[in-house]
Amino acid sequence: MRHPVVGWKNKPGINRVWSSGVNKVWSSVMTVWDDNSRATGPKDPGTTPDIVFVGCSFTQGYGLNDPETMAWQVQAAHPNLVVKNFGAGGYGAYQSLLTVEELFKQPEVPNLVIFDFFYWHTIRDLAPLEWIRAFRDARGEILVPPYVLGDGTEHAPIFYSPWPLESQSSVVSMARLAYLKANHPSSMDTTADVAIAIRILAKMQEIVAKRGATLFVAVLDPWPIEDGSLSAEWISLLKSVQEGTPAVRQFLKAGADQGRLEFIECSPDETLAKPEFKLPDGHPNALANAKWASCINRWLNFKLKQ
16 A cells, blocks of 8 residues: 555555466465554554564565464564564665654654665665566556665655556657656666665664664575576666675674674575575565574574573
């Protein structure tokens, strides 16, 4: 469902989601509570959570039934805590930051924010043409998610309506494409990637710390890698991320060493490069979610003993 700040949120209700990939179609049940969080148990606790997850469709658990998601498994392992999952399909790091900002404006806030971060989230945060094309509906309308540029300029969501005669005229269609390319270039340098990632992470940490809570950045997987299936534009964007990853990782490690945040890499071995951990559409399957939940639960168990 559309949202004026974050672009969209999970639609409340019991939703049957149909997915497809590699000549296979399957369905899953996604239960979403009234606060737009995906279910982490049979009933909505209706109280301020102790822990919230934020992130993209991998955090949301797209293509999986409710009990298969990592957040559900973390809740099951810690029944004395209340866990909420605000992961949403298509989110970049900036949208996760906006979600945290919204949550921390409430009178009661969680004690822990778990941000399931991927180094390539910053490609989404720039809203390049290759990414926003994914949000074109059957009528030709394009929803551009909120995005941020390397200089720190922040942009609210944009809704591009189809141009008159676009579906009938190749000239009009090409003109619109040129307009979109001019406003959403398919380019990013490493310096910009690092600056965006660090700015978002630092701001998230600051918002959480001001309310006495802790930010835990869990890098679930360094995926994706170049496997020969990407376009030249995507390869260029991905290359900037790969080159910038060491600097972003160093920022997170330094933050953890200085006690400003918690940081762990759950899959240094690139779990999602292995087919046994992926659904046919490329999303992480139940096995990957179990692996990540185990990683996060080990960290939680260690911290709860302190």
